[in-house]
Amino acid sequence: MDFVIDDAMQGYIDAAAEVATQIAPAQQQREQDRVIAPELRRRMGELGLIAPELPSTLGGRDERALTSGMIAEQIARGDLTVAYVQIISSLVGQVLVRNARPEVAADWIPRITSGEDLVAIGLSEPGAGSDAGNPSMTARPERDGWVLEGTKSMSFAMDARAAVVFARTEPGRRGKGITAFLVELDRDGIRRRRAPDLGTRAVGRGYIDFSGTWIPARNQLGELGEGFTQVMQGFDFSRALIGLQVIGTAQVTLEETWEYTGTRTAFDQPLSSFQGVAFPLAEAETLLAAARLLCQRTLWLKDSGLPHTKEAAMCKWWAPKTAYDVIHQCLLSHGQNGYLTDRPIEQRLRDVLGLQIGDGTAQIMKLVIARHTVDRELAP
Template sequence: MDFAVDDAMQGYLDAAAGVASQIAPDYQQRERDGFIDPQLRRQMGSCGLIAPELPRELGGRDERALTTGMITEQIARGDLTVAYVQVIGSLVGQILARTARPELAARWVPQITSGEDVVAIGLSEPNAGSDAGNPSMTARPQGGGWVLRGTKSMSFAMHAGAAVVFARTAPEGRGRGITAFLVELDRDGIQRRASPDVGTRAVGRGGIEFTDTWIPPDNLLGELGTGFTEVMQGFDFSRSLIGLQVIGAAQVTLEETWEYTGERTAFDQPLSSFQGVAFPLAEAETLLAAARLLCQKTLWLKDAGLEHTKEAAMCKWWAPKTAYDVIHQCLLSHGQYGYLSDRPIEQRMRDVLGLQIGDGTAQIMKLVIARHSVDRELAP
């Protein structure tokens, strides 16, 4: 495995670090505002910080998936929610590049990579979260196209210009008869409702209700009835990116905590000189280093064209849990000051918590790992 950073990668990482420094002071303000400035998205796009692994003809930079992961971690050091722009951009951009009609991909993928717009992804439903292979949303043929009816929950529901959604087109049972579509969100029959989330409020998560929403036939992604299988392949990539996203937020919190405990004194000594303070932080350094290597290995496997579904599931359940535990320990290490809401620690903890749920819960990820470790009939 080779995680070496070449000159091209270093340029992207330097640009990402510059964005992180710029956005960090407004992290809490973006939560209060409940949105990410479109100009910030465009700035990221102009630097090649959104889905750089996509081909140049679609607005990407032909970079490695590993580069994308490192960019994601850097941006998340400044604001985990802004890193969602990159994570969702890579997930949806790859789906469209792989499954959309060429004209549709040429229209929407460059808007993603440039930051001009956001394309969300609607897999979950209010009554079907982890059971994503059994949607209630339906799509029926009408007028040469398709009519959608149902509700989807998604990040950027309040701000996206379009969304990839999954709907049942045939009653064939769980995971079958499901088709993916791209839906422009300015069409008739669409209503958006914001979600009062505990964290990640800047990404505008919410529900979108589709009431007899018509879309043209060319908006179908992949083959009819195979959308769930085709599109789910893209989640191996996003799960690795999410791992690095939360690690970035945890790592910067840990660095702040080392600095704080080195400056704060008790009993005429720096807090960091006490084993009870320093040892938990040392454990945190070790856990984050291990989680980072797991995520980087998974992206290396993707770049090498090797199977990485099991490793991606490991990234998705373990990295968010580890990041949450690390940030929690850092909050406690700050004592009363860590409990104040005018510091970013508590917000990072709330933001990371959401990623123990979104994109697949720990239980679903462990199910994936088990089914790739033993014969299917022996797994849960």
């Protein structure tokens, strides 16, 4: 395995770290406003911090997937929700590169990498989260295009300019007869509703209702009836990115906690001098280092053109759980000060919790791991 950081990657890491420093003070304000400012997205785009692994011919930087992960980790140190811009854009960008018509990809991908526009992804539905292979949303052919009916839930539902959505185009068993489409969200028959979420409020998660929404045939992504199989491959990449995203948030919280326990005294000694305080933090350092290596290895496998579905599932269930447990321990180590809402720890705890759900629950990820480890008839 080669995790060598070359000069180009280091440049992106340094730029992302600088952005993280700049955005951290306004983390709580973004939660209150429930939006990530467009000018912040554009700044990230100028620095090459949005989907840099995409082809330079389409606005990317021809970078490695590993570079993309390093960027996500650094930005999440300043605000986990801002790192969503990079992660969703990488996921959607790769979907469009592989499945969109050339003229559609050439139109939308530069907008994504520049930060000019957000494109969301609508796989889940209000009544079917983990059962994404059996959508109730439908698409029927009409007037040289398709008419969409149904509802999708997604991050950036309130702010995205377009969305990749999955709809049933023909009867079939679970995972079959599903087609993916790119839908501009200013079309007729579209209504947006905000979700009153516990955390990650700045990403504007919500529901988009499609009622008689027509799109042209050119907006179809990939082959008819094969959308679920084709597009789901991109989630292996985003799951590793999410792992590094939550690790970045947990790591900065841990660093703050070491500093706090080294300056706060009890019984005439620094808190960090007590084993009961220091040992849980030492365990947290170990767990985060292990989770980071797992995610980096997964991205290295992707860069090497090697299978990484099982490893990506490991990243997705274990890294968010580990990050949540670490931030929880840090909050407790701060005592009553950690419980205050004018400090960022409680917000980080809520934000990371959501990623134990979104993009695949732990139970689904463990099912993926089992089915890639033993014969399918022996797995759950």
